Amino acid sequence: MSAVPVLAVDNLSVEFRTRGGIVKALEQVSFSVNKGEMVAIVGESGSGKSVTAFTVMGILDAAGRVSQGTASFGGLDVLQAPEAVMRDIRGREMSMIFQNPRVALNPIRRVGDQIADVLLQHGNVTRREAPKRAIEMLTRVRIPDPERRAKAYPFELSGGMCQRIMIAIALSCAPKLLIADEPTTGLDVTTQAAIMDLIAELGAEQGMSTLLITHDLGMAAEYCDQIVVMHAGHIVEMAPTAELFAHPRHPYTAKLIAATPKPTASLMDLAAIPGNLPDLRAAEIPPCRYSARCERRQSRCDQALPYVLGEQKGSMVACWNPL
Amino acid sequence: MSEFFEKPLLDAQSLHKQFTVGKTPGLFAKARGADRPVAKLHAVDDVTFTIGKGEVLGLVGESGCGKSTLVRLLTRLLDLTDGSIRLDGEEIGHLPAKGFGRSPYRPRIQMVFQDAGDSLNPRFTAFAAIADPIQRLKPLPRADLKLRVEELATMCGLPLELLGRFPHQLSGGQKARVGIARAIAVEPDLLILDEPTAALDVSVQVVILQLLEDLKKRLGMSYLFVSHDLNVVRLLCDRVMVMYLGRIVETGPAEEVFRNPAHPYTKALLSAIPHFDQVKGSGAPPVPRLRISGEPRSPIDPSPKVCRFYGRCPKGQEACTESMPLLHGVGLEHSAGHSVACHFPVSDTDGKTAAVSLIEDVA
């Protein structure tokens, strides 16, 4: 499979200036998303998964700074591109959906109009066609009674329904890449499943690539082709999904899988991950940011982190002593 | 098992809670003799269950199903519309929520909140938070209080040097530990756990769940464990109840409900949780998934005859609109206490085949 990557992030480092000092939020992050693929970035809070997504979208907080690296999207380095270019790309070629759809929608505008706005802004339709296309989009995201719902305000719709509207907005211009930042957190379990099914189906229909940011390993396992595991601003492991779950190689990945409740495991079978994330503001962070919590630690773990490529394409582990 | 049923710690009988929605007729409307019936939201509708001593009962449901209201009724933060709550045989359901803080029953029912961050006053240190219920409900001299708080912190795995910190200086897991230490400070008989790990990372979730299991064994408490995640509920609970729009739709031993869900809703809930049994690209045979669509029925003045799940239920038939299904025993051994409120339970006829045909219907 010699796929062309839609998005290729290479050696990306991001820092945040805070009152406690410089936080090295991302360090040497490299991964790519191929055409039609769904890639998950999995990690716990503070792992830098959302920062990665925000950096790629060019909507990083003002306190954040890209200190090195590139993110190539269809040949364009989105980290260097002027804001005017990015504004045109966002929403048209690269879209994003967020954790809390109710906040992301304009509360005082009808949802149909909000979809039409995006269609008009990116110039694919005339003012006359826009409302009709908006209703088409609502049908595509399986909203029952789309003509009536197009006239609804966000507060009149349930959380799951709002997320469907967000997806309709994000997909209205048939983007090449969808970045979904915890798209189902806060939704009901049954709604979560329906939303993920919808993203997967529509992505497959349009040949769209999806970057899913999630803390839920189970969800990543079920829907994604490739998984990137992050810990404290580093990518510790990435591999095709089946391989990652069959043979996790980084100790942290293995622990994360072992800590996730499964239908068969009892409470005592689940393993906790001892220790905490290192302080990313410290001047001296150990090269391997997991080493302080790691049971497989060796003396050479104090050397610069190795990025060991696996046999399969797209697999990598950043560890001196992998499983 | 049987002693649970002989002398339950908590015995809740047909609990009802209704909220008035919209405006009650105003002064002028009343003067005009307007007699508009007031719309009622049925948050909790005819809920009956017991919790035995040392038992862990799971309560599963999605947002808006009434589980938060039920929890607030049991913790006596809300007044009942109707029904009875007995604690160790003594009726506490009629005591007004307003004065319950002064009743001798207050220390016996405590709760761990869903969002530990929100449940801790940002202005109180961890020490003050844990000490507060002791000072109010079981006062101790100053020196003893300090010892007791330190003992509780140790019991909950909270390093003593963190006791002087404010909530924003603590991590999510540490805040959860403070919340638990506060809840067990007055040695409750019943501890209600309202999604205690929902806001935590998986690695911390495991630690907190194991801590709760350990505390239960050491202190002999009973738990009501509220969650939307059946995978997590299963880990800690002896029995589970599944709630949908104010009513219990299925109840039974945790393992049994988990293996052989009888209600279509329980089945959908279970099949919605992503598992590792379906790793993409692993070549594993696809596990049939049951998805439900549509929006829940309105909980405002619902028809007493129509099953609450009707409209979303893949098995819904005319019979479901003619009489409300009530809880009845299912499974091979009815004595096991597995009951379901459904006219057409999934595994009623013949376990597997029924389940498979149901999924085919949906697909």
Added chain:
Amino acid sequence: MSETLKHIRYVLTENPVTLFAFSLFGFILFCALFGPYLAPYDPLATNGAATLKPPSAQHWFGTDALGRDIFSRVLVATRLDLGIAFFSVVLTFAIGALAGIAAGFFGGWVDRVVGRLADTIMAFPLFVLAMGIVAALGNTVGNIVLATAIINTPLYARVARAEANIRRNAGFVEAARLSGNGEGRILLLQILPNIMPILMVQCSLTMGYAILNAAGLSFIGLGIAPPTPEWGILVAEGAAYMISGEWWVALFPGLALMTAVFCFNLLGDGLRDIVDPRRRT
């Protein structure tokens, strides 16, 4: 304790505007405390030989129609103006904050009573209301304080009500109920400390209004009686001379007034940063 100091230092160094506001506040406070001892001339002493003199080395701010030193009068007036503002804010805080928190927390009839009272006060043009109160009760410092407090109370009560209302169902309030706290205790020990930072900001803003209001009353002759030095009176006395070219008589007291109000408005944000524990690392 040293952590608090460190935090204050951080807030001040991080935000130069706050540092400026605090320095200015320090200066005004200094003038209020020591003004009468530092004034080069007796603020009430007239001098027929030196009337309406423009600013000079002897009289920094010039002299008025009776030959009184304007610098001394402005300096000495600080204490009175600040005092009126301070006591009226304390009164506003006591009434407004408590009524507002109770309204927001309990809701129901408490909320309705407080809300209607506040609406009633707000329905008047506030300054006219203050004039009415002073005119009816008499021209004393105490009544000016009272009038200023009354017209500021509704604003204050509304802020407190809104903040208490969003916290009435917070997790920590329910937790406090489970711990056996009564509603009154929850109000005072759980809710009040949490909205203190917002109230402090409001206090600072109210100080500005209060100074303006007291000066305004004096300006129209309903407040402090001349010849007592007070900024509003000084401006009023000087206003007549603006046209004839003796600008300094009104300008300097006016500047003092403006500086004080400006200072309190800036101070609010800095205060919030200092009292809010979440801003500390």
